[in-house]
Amino acid sequence: MSDEKRTPLLSVRNLTKYFHTSTPTGPGIIAAVDGIDFDIYKGETFGLVGESGCGKTTTGRTIARLYTPTDGSILFDGVDLATLSQRELRPFRKRIQMIFQDPYASLNTRMTITDIVAEGMKVHNIASGDEMQERVYQMLERVGLKREHASRYPHEFSGGQRQRIGIARSLAVDPEMIICDEPISALDVSIQAQVVNMLEDLQKEYGLTYLFIAHDLSMVRHISDRIGVMYLGKMAEIAGSDELYMNPLHPYTKSLLSSIPIANPHKKVSDTRIMLKGDIGSPINPKPGCRFAPRCRYVQERCGFETPLLREIRPDHFCACHFCETIKD
Amino acid sequence: MSNTILDVKNLRTTFYTHMGEVQAVRGISFEVNQGDVLGIVGESGSGKSVTAMSIMGLVDEPGRVSGGSILFMGQELTKLSDAEMNEYRGKEISMIFQDPMTSLNPVYTIGNQLIEVIRRHTDLDKDQAHARAIELLQMVGIPEPEIRIKNYPHQFSGGMRQRAMIAMAISCSPKILIADEPTTALDVTIQAQILDLMVRLKNQLHSSIILITHDLGVVSEVCNKVNVMYGGMLMEKASVFELFDSPQHPYTLGLLKSIPRDVTGERKRLVPIEGTPPDLLKPPSGCPFSPRCPYAMGICVREAAPLYTLSDTHSASCWLHHKGAPVVEGFVQVEEESVHE
Structure with missing residues (x-):
């Protein structure tokens, strides 16, 4: 990797987001994100994967400061976003944009496409009048839509087209980083590839940095340079995407990867699958120790009381497991 | 049977x-x-x-x-x-x-x-x-x-x-x-x-x-076997091995190219299927896939193809299997057509 790429654009340290809830035995906390560390380098795609409830979406939303973190720091280009006021955050809202999963829910049905795409430009005083309208046309054409679409409303578009509108809206303010939260999950298979290819092209063209949150592990591997695997609010493993898929270290990553059905009937994963027992646990009032311990087949006494730290096991390959060096399959 | x-x-x-x-x-x-x-x-x-x-x-x-x-x-x-x-x-x-x-x-x-x-x-x-x-x-x-x-x-x-x-x-x-x-x-x-x-x-x-x-x-x-549907019609039916090893309909082929196939190995750029699925209120005439098909011919727009039988377990509804069609690599042509009623 080039030197420029090794400059972290985003450095997340001990990021924590708790939500309050009530349980039958009194008030409780949901430890949605519980002290995670990772860096995203300039121009790269960092994939964040994990199962529902693991905290990947909360992580994305906290970085975008849609949530205020409970603890930790979010260093973006040297500035800690975690402690900024709404007013101070404003310039960063232009630099960090977000694309959402549900293209039906994330566009205001009463606004025309021009209004939707132009809103960010107005808020950030980027353009106005004819110049703004021209930029809307440019953005629409850049994402594969037409000029004449600009005066229409969201309901006139298909799911794939709406996701393109969402992408045009985020591009319009000329961001440096885009947080993509499950951007293709709601789309048909034949449309997913269109959107993924477009995201890749835009990244090259504008030098964008992506945080790509998804549960489709084969698509995440396809698009990401590096990947973080989350489990119940903790980061289990971080590595380059090829390294992660070839040499997973954490027992959870191993079983997760072995569960992906591959579109090749000659390589059935059921032959090599590490079947996980039970369900993902509850993030409410977590106990100390490894979150994965109740489902782990290598569990030992130490896992029950000592939370494993994320350690660099190999160069650029981090894993949070006490015993990952000694586990043999 | x-x-x-x-x-x-x-x-x-x-x-x-x-x-x-x-x-x-x-x-x-x-x-x-x-x-x-x-x-x-x-x-x-x-x-x-x-x-x-x-x-x-x-x-x-x-x-x-x-x-x-x-x-x-x-x-x-x-x-x-x-x-x-x-x-x-x-x-x-x-x-x-x-x-x-x-x-x-x-x-x-x-x-x-x-x-x-x-x-x-x-x-x-x-x-x-x-x-x-x-x-x-x-x-x-x-x-x-x-x-x-x-x-x-x-x-x-x-x-x-x-x-x-x-x-x-x-x-x-x-x-x-x-x-x-x-x-x-x-x-x-x-x-x-x-x-x-x-x-x-x-x-x-x-x-x-x-x-x-x-x-x-x-x-x-x-x-063990698969039906591939598009626009309300059957595009291809095959055993699972036939479908993945030798897809015989351009839609199936397009689907397989648009997903990352292997978890290991070289990452290639995905090949999406261009266009969007048909509006069933106004379905395209002929083959429903023809507006998105890279091999579409004149006849595809006029008339949907019959199901050509390619093996005991494999058939596909595409004119490319007709013996008069231009030869496309990977697609088998058959002498006799069998139309499933």
């Missing part, structure tokens, strides 16, 4: 809406034999779920089966009244759905709902049905079934609810289990558990499965 359980011929299902006629299923034919796991693959609007609902006799107004036949073990299902159909539904043919939370009643316990199904279709009394319910929960791998039977659906996780749905569906040892995107709402590690369970129970009960999905990975994992 003697072990054919379900024989669907030229099925048409139409919705008569205020906007006009929507032909959701436009003349499809296929068979399910005992022991089969048949995958029906397609995108939203391809007609795969409507096909399932038609077999179950659950197509709601303003839709109805407008043509063709569905023979289940020799019995024509399309002619049955709702009351007669109830003798098959849930007993001989049962179904599980994508979202187990909306298909379970939140105000009854899992046990109540399971016992209701058992008593509806068998002569078991209350206590026997209760015992059978516990046995079923055990079969689908729910721990401590004696306790869990008293739980309400919200006390179950997503994977457990789908297990409970499966318990309900297999309670009368159906000949066919229709599963409509059964694992789409589940996480990948839970998906693996549920698929494994379904195949194990199918073998145990000597039944068959129709698995409706959009996930080609799931298909290659559990199915």
Whole structure:
């Protein structure tokens, strides 16, 4: 990797987001994100994967400061976003944009496409009048839509087209980083590839940095340079995407990867699958120790009381497991 | 064939809406034999779920089966009244759905709902049905079934609810289990558990499965044969190996190129299928895939191709198989055409 790429654009340290809830035995906390560390380098795609409830979406939303973190720091280009006021955050809202999963829910049905795409430009005083309208046309054409679409409303578009509108809206303010939260999950298979290819092209063209949150592990591997695997609010493993898929270290990553059905009937994963027992646990009032311990087949006494730290096991390959060096399959 | 359980011929299902006629299923034919796991693959609007609902006799107004036949073990299902159909539904043919939370009643316990199904279709009394319910929960791998039977659906996780749905569906040892995107709402590690369970129970009960999905990975994992649907029509049907090794319809080929195929190895740029799926209110004339097809010819726009038989288990509806068509690498041409009525 080039030197420029090794400059972290985003450095997340001990990021924590708790939500309050009530349980039958009194008030409780949901430890949605519980002290995670990772860096995203300039121009790269960092994939964040994990199962529902693991905290990947909360992580994305906290970085975008849609949530205020409970603890930790979010260093973006040297500035800690975690402690900024709404007013101070404003310039960063232009630099960090977000694309959402549900293209039906994330566009205001009463606004025309021009209004939707132009809103960010107005808020950030980027353009106005004819110049703004021209930029809307440019953005629409850049994402594969037409000029004449600009005066229409969201309901006139298909799911794939709406996701393109969402992408045009985020591009319009000329961001440096885009947080993509499950951007293709709601789309048909034949449309997913269109959107993924477009995201890749835009990244090259504008030098964008992506945080790509998804549960489709084969698509995440396809698009990401590096990947973080989350489990119940903790980061289990971080590595380059090829390294992660070839040499997973954490027992959870191993079983997760072995569960992906591959579109090749000659390589059935059921032959090599590490079947996980039970369900993902509850993030409410977590106990100390490894979150994965109740489902782990290598569990030992130490896992029950000592939370494993994320350690660099190999160069650029981090894993949070006490015993990952000694586990043999 | 003697072990054919379900024989669907030229099925048409139409919705008569205020906007006009929507032909959701436009003349499809296929068979399910005992022991089969048949995958029906397609995108939203391809007609795969409507096909399932038609077999179950659950197509709601303003839709109805407008043509063709569905023979289940020799019995024509399309002619049955709702009351007669109830003798098959849930007993001989049962179904599980994508979202187990909306298909379970939140105000009854899992046990109540399971016992209701058992008593509806068998002569078991209350206590026997209760015992059978516990046995079923055990079969689908729910721990401590004696306790869990008293739980309400919200006390179950997503994977457990789908297990409970499966318990309900297999309670009368159906000949066919229709599963409509059964694992789409589940996480990948839970998906693996549920698929494994379904195949194990199918073998145990000597039944068959129709698995409706959009996930080609799931298909290659559990199915032995596959129907590929697009725009309400059958594009290709094949054994799972034929489909993935030698796809014979441009749509199937396009689908396979648009997903990352292998978890290991070189990452190639994806090749998407350009354009968007057809509007079924105004379906394109001829082959529904022709507006997006890189090989489309003049005839494709005028007339949909017949199903060309390529092997005992493989057929495809594409003009490229006609002996007069231009030769395209990878596509087989056949002398005699066989049109499935």
